[in-house]
Amino acid sequence: MSKELRSNFHEQLAEIGAGIARMSAGVTELVPRATQILLDGDLEAAEYVILGDDEYDAKAVELEERCFSVIALQAPVASDLRSLVSAIKIIADIERSADLCVNICKAARRIYSHDLDPSLRGVIQKMGDQARVLFKEATEAYINLDGPRAAALHDMDSYLDDLQRQFIQVIFESHAAGTIDLQVAVQLAVVARFFERIGDHAVNVGDRVRYIVDGWVPEHPYAESVNDPPEIVDGVVVPAAQG
Amino acid sequence: MPSIVALFGGVAIGLVIGVVLAHRTARTVRRPKAASNDLTGSAVTAAGNIAEEFGADLALGLQSAVDHLQMGVVVCDASLKTTYRNGAADALTGTHAGVIVDAHLQQLFTETRSGVRAGRIVELQGPPKTTYSIDAMPIPGGGAVATIDDISERVRIDSMRTDFVANISHELKTPVGAIAVLAEMLADETEPTVINTLSSRVVEESHRVARTIDDLLELSRIELSRRLDDAVDLSAVVDEAVARGRMAADGHQVQVETIGASDRLWIQADRPQLSSAVGNLVENAVKYSDDGGLVQVSIRRNERWVEVIVVDEGVGIPAADLDRVFERFYRVDKARARQTGGTGLGLAIVRHVANNHGGVVSVQSQEGEGSTFTFRLPARLVVPSPEVNEPGNPTELQPAPGRLAATAGSTPPQKVSMSDG
Numbered sequence: 243m244s245k246e247l248r249s250n251f252h253e254q255l256a257e258i259g260a261g262i263a264r265m266s267a268g269v270t271e272l273v274p275r276a277t278q279i280l281l282d283g284d285l286e287a288a289e290y291v292i293l294g295d296d297e298y299d300a301k302a303v304e305l306e307e308r309c310f311s312v313i314a315l316q317a318p319v320a321s322d323l324r325s326l327v328s329a330i331k332i333i334a335d336i337e338r339s340a341d342l343c344v345n346i347c348k349a350a351r352r353i354y355s356h357d358l359d360p361s362l363r364g365v366i367q368k369m370g371d372q373a374r375v376l377f378k379e380a381t382e383a384y385i386n387l388d389g390p391r392a393a394a395l396h397d398m399d400s401y402l403d404d405l406q407r408q409f410i411q412v413i414f415e416s417h418a419a420g421t422i423d424l425q426v427a428v429q430l431a432v433v434a435r436f437f438e439r440i441g442d443h444a445v446n447v448g449d450r451v452r453y454i455v456d457g458w459v460p461e462h463p464y465a466e467s468v469n470d471p472p473e474i475v476d477g478v479v480v481p482a483a484q485g
Numbered sequence: 486m487p488s489i490v491a492l493f494g495g496v497a498i499g500l501v502i503g504v505v506l507a508h509r510t511a512r513t514v515r516r517p518k519a520a521s522n523d524l525t526g527s528a529v530t531a532a533g534n535i536a537e538e539f540g541a542d543l544a545l546g547l548q549s550a551v552d553h554l555q556m557g558v559v560v561c562d563a564s565l566k567t568t569y570r571n572g573a574a575d576a577l578t579g580t581h582a583g584v585i586v587d588a589h590l591q592q593l594f595t596e597t598r599s600g601v602r603a604g605r606i607v608e609l610q611g612p613p614k615t616t617y618s619i620d621a622m623p624i625p626g627g628g629a630v631a632t633i634d635d636i637s638e639r640v641r642i643d644s645m646r647t648d649f650v651a652n653i654s655h656e657l658k659t660p661v662g663a664i665a666v667l668a669e670m671l672a673d674e675t676e677p678t679v680i681n682t683l684s685s686r687v688v689e690e691s692h693r694v695a696r697t698i699d700d701l702l703e704l705s706r707i708e709l710s711r712r713l714d715d716a717v718d719l720s721a722v723v724d725e726a727v728a729r730g731r732m733a734a735d736g737h738q739v740q741v742e743t744i745g746a747s748d749r750l751w752i753q754a755d756r757p758q759l760s761s762a763v764g765n766l767v768e769n770a771v772k773y774s775d776d777g778g779l780v781q782v783s784i785r786r787n788e789r790w791v792e793v794i795v796v797d798e799g800v801g802i803p804a805a806d807l808d809r810v811f812e813r814f815y816r817v818d819k820a821r822a823r824q825t826g827g828t829g830l831g832l833a834i835v836r837h838v839a840n841n842h843g844g845v846v847s848v849q850s851q852e853g854e855g856s857t858f859t860f861r862l863p864a865r866l867v868v869p870s871p872e873v874n875e876p877g878n879p880t881e882l883q884p885a886p887g888r889l890a891a892t893a894g895s896t897p898p899q900k901v902s903m904s905d906g
Binding site (some may be wrong): 260263264268269270275276278281282359360361362363365367368371374378381382385386400412461478 | 487498548579580581582583584585588601609610612800801803805851854
């Protein structure tokens with residue numbers, strides 16, 4: 243890396259930002275691809291996605307390394323420090339989401355040759371669409387450092403959570419009706435979880451974007467009571483009385 | 486066709502380079518002192534006389550033209566730093582598509598350093614599925630220019646065309662091949678029961694091929710015909726389609742109902758076409774419903790459109806196939822299509838009828854939950870009810886031809902010349 247430190251500092255930040263945007267945009271594409279692979283039982287495409295994951299892992303390590311070196315060498319402060327610290331976390335969220343897409347493709351391999359009923363396919367499509375929308379919004383909120391847009395992700399995620407519950411219900415119904423066997427049912431339940439987790443990672447990215455923009459941190463209702471742990475009466479958690 | 490596209494592309498790109506260079510030259514002319522600091526100045530040499538010859542006004546006009554091109558244009562300098570983006574390219578900035586396109590642009594710009602053109606096709610998963618064709622070429626004197634062209638529509642039409650050729654030969658050859666084999670077997674057969682089975686299969690297959698040819702002919706007739714001078718009672722057309730749908734539905738307990746007030750609504754249209762379109766929609770809804778399903782047909786009217794809406798609770802259509810179901814012979818589920826005995830042309834007919842009347846047909850669907858087809862006709866086609874017929878019109882109450890025969894009592898007045906169109 244260049245020795246001409248200060249003058250390059252913002253350029254380095256921009257490069258890290260561009261790298262993250264690229265990864266994130268890539269995952270935004272990966273989610274609908276994995277969904278389609280699962281629905282079509284496209285084994286060849288699944289193989290491509292699975293092999294391609296190494297690239298995401300390598301890129302994540304490289305970007306993280308760059309964040310560390312900038313923090314160590316430039317001693318950034320204020321919003322620069324916030325964006326670098328957030329970058330490290332966002333990279334992990336994106337990398338994990340790429341892994342989840344790979345997992346969906348692996349599930350596609352395992353349920354290959356089993357026909358899914360239209361109702362199952364319908365919910366899979368819905369979950370895939372919603373997970374993609376979440377990731378797209380998170381990506382674009384990050385690119386544009388758009389706090390309000392990032393804040394909207396929580397509501398979008400609760401819809402995805404609803405879809406997961408609905409998916410599980412449909413899996414039960416299809417299994418009861420005998421259209422899918424237990425093995426497929428379990429695989430699909432795991433897939434539902436993968437989609438739901440992708441949504442959570444998108445929300446994490448959104449939260450981090452808000453932190454970069456104005457230092458916002460999520461509220462944890464029980465965080466205050468860490469020093470004053472909730473009482474447990476007959477196995478029921480009783481939160482400590484608020485002062 | 487590809488050569489025309491290539492020619493157009495070549496002209497467009499030539500124009501773009503010229504304009505961009507001219508723009509830079511114009512700036513150089515207007516601000517001679519700034520030229521040495523101008524990062525883009527390196528590219529000026531080749532275009533030195535454009536501004537001299539045509540003047541700075543033309544150069545500015547051309548820049549504005551490039552700014553408003555539908556195609557994205559991006560220019561970079563010798564150090565591969567982006568120096569110009571036109572409006573279309575700028576519209577992508579800040580979106581995830583923009584990030585992906587930019588990543589490819591950077592790679593292509595790097596490739597042009599060796600002095601050759603570089604291009605690639607970038608596909609984005611939808612919805613909606615988008616395909617960009619990105620081409621970069623070096624500018625003499627350093628830097629490069631790239632064009633970003635959204636070719637999604639072209640790609641869609643191309644695949645439609647290739648699929649059509651493959652499908653039509655499949656749809657026609659399969660039954661004909663089956664008939665040939667069955668007939669061969671028949672020739673050597675002496676067992677009466679086997680002869681019976683074989684000959685009934687021959688009849689079945691020949692009906693199938695006849696149906697396909699009928700539909701193809703009807704489709705081409707609709708494509709050609711633009712006569713919309715019948716006064717048609719839309720609610721009667723719907724009632725008739727529902728009645729036919731009920732008959733088809735009897736086999737597997739699908740309930741077909743009309744909802745909403747059935748006011749008489751007269752529109753100026755081609756009666757056989759309209760009847761065929763609505764009939765196809767209802768028939769499809771019934772075909773793709775599960776046993777015990779419900780199909781609802783309604784007419785809605787607002788200032789802009791008259792809509793026939795057909796809702797079913799059937800298998801639905803996968804999102805990936807949704808924009809293709811109106812293509813000729815397009816099948817979502819090849820196996821199911823054989824069972825239901827459709828020709829694969831029904832929805833293509835519906836789309837053409839809608840187009841002919843200046844309307845549009847659209848579909849919303851969720852796999853496993855059912856589909857909603859909306860057949861829209863422009864409200865300007867609505868005509869006052871022709872309750873009072875001219876006395877002594879001899880062709881009054883003439884029924885529609887052939888298989889589109891209307892139910893008695895609901896047929897609007899028609900002229901003889903219309904009934905064979």
